[in-house]
Amino acid sequence: GAGVSQSPSNKVTEKGKDVELRCDPISGHTALYWYRQSLGQGLEFLIYFQGNSAPDKSGLPSDRFSAERTGGSVSTLTIQRTQQEDSAVYLCASSLGLVTPSYEQYFGPGTRLTVT
Amino acid sequence: GEDVEQSLFLSVREGDSSVINCTYTDSSSTYLYWYKQEPGAGLQLLTYIFSNMDMKQDQRLTVLLNKKDKHLSLRIADTQTGDSAIYFCAEKHGGYQKVTFGIGTKLQVIP
Numbered sequence: 001g002a003g004v005s006q007s008p009s010n011k012v013t014e015k016g017k018d019v020e021l022r023c024d025p026i027s028g029h030t031a032l033y034w035y036r037q038s039l040g041q042g043l044e045f046l047i048y049f050q051g052n053s054a055p056d057k058s059g060l061p062s063d064r065f066s067a068e069r070t071g072g073s074v075s076t077l078t079i080q081r082t083q084q085e086d087s088a089v090y091l092c093a094s095s096l097g098l099v100t101p102s103y104e105q106y107f108g109p110g111t112r113l114t115v116t
Numbered sequence: 117g118e119d120v121e122q123s124l125f126l127s128v129r130e131g132d133s134s135v136i137n138c139t140y141t142d143s144s145s146t147y148l149y150w151y152k153q154e155p156g157a158g159l160q161l162l163t164y165i166f167s168n169m170d171m172k173q174d175q176r177l178t179v180l181l182n183k184k185d186k187h188l189s190l191r192i193a194d195t196q197t198g199d200s201a202i203y204f205c206a207e208k209h210g211g212y213q214k215v216t217f218g219i220g221t222k223l224q225v226i227p
Contacts, residue, residue, distance in 0.1 A: 004158065035217075042120065043159075043204065043217035056213060091158065105215070107158030 002026065004108035006092050012114045013082055021077040021111045025094030032075050033095075033105060034067060038088040049075060082115045089113070120218035122205050127224040134192040136221045138205030141186065145207040148181060150190045153202045153220065162190070162203075192223075200225045 005024045013019050025032050034046040045059040049069045060066070064082075069075040079086055089112050093105040119141040128134045140148070146167050151159040165172045165179045165188075172179045178191040192199055205218040 031213075033215075040219070042219040043206075045214045045216070048213050050213075059214070093159075104161045105159075107160070109156065109158050 004092055004094050004106050006090075006108040006111050008111060009109065010112045010114075012116060015084060015115055016081055018078065018080045019082055019113065021079075021090050021113070023075045023077070023092030023094075023108060025073065025075070025092070026106055027073075029094035029096055029106070030072065031095045031097055032069060033093040034075070034077050035091040035093065036061075036088045037091055037110070041088075043091065046077070079113075082113075084115045087113055087115045120205055120207055120216050122203075122218040122221045124219065125222050125224070127226060128195050129226050130195060130197055132195055134190075134195045134199070134223055134225075136190045136192075136203050136205075136223065138188040138190075138218055139186055140188065140205070140207045140216075142207060142209060142216070143186065144209050145186075147208045148179075148188050149204075149206040149208070149215070150177075150179065150188075151204040151206060151217075153204065155201075159204060195223075195225050197225045197227055199223060 007022045032049040035043040037043050047054055047057050047067050051072050052069050064080045067077045089110040091110045093107045095105045122138040149164045150162045152162050153159045163174050163177050165181050176193045180189045202220040202222050204220045206215050208215045
């Protein structure tokens with residue numbers, strides 16, 4: 001079956017512009033996660049959704065970052081007034097439920113964001 | 117807070133064993149994971165271990181956990197060129213959904 005998909009695969013934007021990154025989880029997966037992978041850094045947890053609600057937004061770096069999920073499926077991560085330090089690969093993952101070893105996180109290929 | 121550390125790079129010859137090491141700081145970690153990321157692809161869960169286990173073996177993969185030293189290792193036997201990838205160590209505290217990842221170790225397999 002189809003895996004997690006993300007769009008666009010690459011995005012180049014000018015500093016100060018807003019961007020929207022999209023994640024399509026695996027059908028039936030109720031949990032959805034966003035991570036950021038910066039050059040030379042590990043994966044940084046941003047936010048997770050259980051259904052449409054986001055119980056933990058603690059990882060969002062600033063109030064310029066927001067995310068939503070509608071219909072328990074597609075999620076968008078929005079970055080307003082982008083800065084150069086926002087340049088990174090943004091990864092989305094989904095799982096059948098809350099993360100336990102039996103509920104493996106399946107990762108998408110990521111969106112590479114470059115802010116010029 | 118949680119922190120996971122691992123070396124950046126490891127080079128081995130095809131057919132040798134690879135050992136990738138990881139240390140973590142959260143003594144209440146419940147689950148520890150190894151993920152593999154091939155070029156241009158997303159992360160793939162390789163294996164995991166519960167914190168009450170010392171060792172787990174899965175075909176060519178052996179995970180060793182030293183909970184006292186908060187040290188986790190992944191051994192890949194008979195390393196193949198297809199094993200070339202970045203390997204991420206990660207930990208999760210049972211009460212929380214956040215998974216903390218290390219920086220990733222790039223494994224290079226020399227034919």
